[in-house]
Amino acid sequence: MTVLGCIADDFTGATDLAGLLARSGVKVNLHMGVPNAPPTDTAAFEVIALKCRTEPVADAVAECLRALDWLQAAGARRFFWKYCSTFDSTADGNIGPVAEALMAKLGAEQTIYCPAFPENGRAIFMGYLFVGEQPLAESPMKDHPLTPMRDSNLMRLLEPQVTRPVGLANRLVVEKGAEALSERLSDLKREGVMHVVVDAVSNDDLYVISEACRDMPFLTGGSAVAMALPALYLKDGTLAADAPKMEAPDLADGAIVLSGSCSAMTRAQVAAYLDQADGYRLDPLDLAENGVDEALAWLEKQPVGSDKIIYATAEPSSVKAAQEKLGVTKAGRVVEDALAALAVKARELGVRRFVVAGGETSGAVTKALGVTQLTIGAEIAPGVPWCFATSDGHDIALTLKSGNFGAESFFADALAKL
Ligand SMILES: Nc1ncnc2c1ncn2[C@@H]1O[C@H](COP(=O)(O)OP(=O)(O)OP(=O)(O)O)[C@@H](O)[C@H]1O
Numbered sequence: 122m123t124v125l126g127c128i129a130d131d132f133t134g135a136t137d138l139a140g141l142l143a144r145s146g147v148k149v150n151l152h153m154g155v156p157n158a159p160p161t162d163t164a165a166f167e168v169i170a171l172k173c174r175t176e177p178v179a180d181a182v183a184e185c186l187r188a189l190d191w192l193q194a195a196g197a198r199r200f201f202w203k204y205c206s207t208f209d210s211t212a213d214g215n216i217g218p219v220a221e222a223l224m225a226k227l228g229a230e231q232t233i234y235c236p237a238f239p240e241n242g243r244a245i246f247m248g249y250l251f252v253g254e255q256p257l258a259e260s261p262m263k264d265h266p267l268t269p270m271r272d273s274n275l276m277r278l279l280e281p282q283v284t285r286p287v288g289l290a291n292r293l294v295v296e297k298g299a300e301a302l303s304e305r306l307s308d309l310k311r312e313g314v315m316h317v318v319v320d321a322v323s324n325d326d327l328y329v330i331s332e333a334c335r336d337m338p339f340l341t342g343g344s345a346v347a348m349a350l351p352a353l354y355l356k357d358g359t360l361a362a363d364a365p366k367m368e369a370p371d372l373a374d375g376a377i378v379l380s381g382s383c384s385a386m387t388r389a390q391v392a393a394y395l396d397q398a399d400g401y402r403l404d405p406l407d408l409a410e411n412g413v414d415e416a417l418a419w420l421e422k423q424p425v426g427s428d429k430i431i432y433a434t435a436e437p438s439s440v441k442a443a444q445e446k447l448g449v450t451k452a453g454r455v456v457e458d459a460l461a462a463l464a465v466k467a468r469e470l471g472v473r474r475f476v477v478a479g480g481e482t483s484g485a486v487t488k489a490l491g492v493t494q495l496t497i498g499a500e501i502a503p504g505v506p507w508c509f510a511t512s513d514g515h516d517i518a519l520t521l522k523s524g525n526f527g528a529e530s531f532f533a534d535a536l537a538k539l
């Protein structure tokens with residue numbers, strides 16, 4: 122029986138969530154896109170990865186409603202809407218509009234918003250989101266290529282995205298425990314507050330939130346607020362433990378790193394990996410004019426077993442220059458299309474391990490590889506597991522790294538782990 126049906130707004134976010142849920146030992150199924158076939162052989166936790174973070178609002182809402190239908194058909198009665206731990210969105214959405222549409226369909230009167238992920242330095246205090254020790258809007262997220270985050274206050278970020286009132290359950294309440302939090306949520310509900318931002322600075326806070334909210338029909342947040350749910354459901358017998366961890370299949374040596382993330386952490390990771398690997402830099406302006414042939418030719422010349430990286434990762438000034446010339450959407454698209462084509466070429470050349478950095482990038486690459494379902498393997502860094510899939514009849518391993526996650530040595534760490 123599916124206990125929790127989850128919808129994630131990008132692919133790295135979905136593997137992050139699936140990896141944290143699987144830490145508990147329960148079975149997690151991860152689908153890339155809404156499956157075409159009706160649910161069969163379902164798991165306690167079903168996660169559907171969408172690529173809707175920066176889609177037009179109406180498209181994102183429609184796709185999430187389709188995902189909800191599928192998850193309901195899988196038997197789920199509780200649902201989780203996973204977005205980024207840095208609340209990546211614009212004033213138009215999509216976090217709020219999707220939440221309101223799913224709530225309307227489910228008849229849910231209230232939900233919580235908790236993007237905190239303490240193991241990765243995301244904390245919420247008095248409704249303000251911090252990245253490490255910096256408020257969100259002072260962190261490198263202010264320069265994100267698609268969703269620059271220029272305010273740190275989650276209530277102010279959410280308000281323009283929803284039609285119903287937004288409130289806060291602050292850390293002073295969470296600190297008092299699950300009962301106090303439940304009371305605060307009930308008080309807010311009586312006042313007509315439908316959308317409640319909940320503070321959390323530690324995993325203990327997240328546990329309290331899970332305890333208080335475990336039976337709400339609809340929850341929203343980053344991955345970490347869902348992490349404690351399996352343990353709670355196991356404890357009260359709602360769930361029996363399975364053995365979900367998949368041993369890595371036997372894979373050939375070939376590996377490649379494909380990076381389309383321009384986050385501060387990915388920039389450091391790319392620089393570190395270039396010390397040991399051969400690299401090819403993609404330039405969006407050149408791609409828009411001349412296409413991807415030169416990069417494909419470079420890839421063909423690399424030995425299949427060598428350490429190699431193809432990256433569009435660039436400093437904010439260079440991203441801005443490309444966006445000014447091409448427009449934000451086209452600059453992103455030429456890079457995503459190129460990395461997708463390069464992934465397919467790499468597979469044709471015998472590469473079987475793919476390390477991909479960036480959520481949009483991961484969406485483009487997995488789509489091009491025809492990957493629709495993944496199983497979860499070992500965790501490389503908090504929120505970044507190895508995943509296994511088949512592509513064109515071959516077993517492959519993929520890790521889809523959220524832009525900001527992992528240590529500086531992440532790419533080498535990932536490949537050393539398989
Ligand atoms: N040099 C560049 N100039 C302009 N746009 C770029 C450049 N390099 C990458 N991009 C685009 O920037 C976007 C980066 O988004 P992506 O989601 O892949 O990374 P991220 O936001 O860092 O990761 P995450 O969503 O996991 O946090 C993509 O659309 C990518 O194509």
Ligand SMILES: O=C(O)[C@@H](O)C(=O)CO
Pocket residue numbers: 131133134135137138204205206207343344480504523524525
């Ligand atoms: O929550 C996060 O930070 C990540 O899982 C993510 O969504 C990155 O795109």
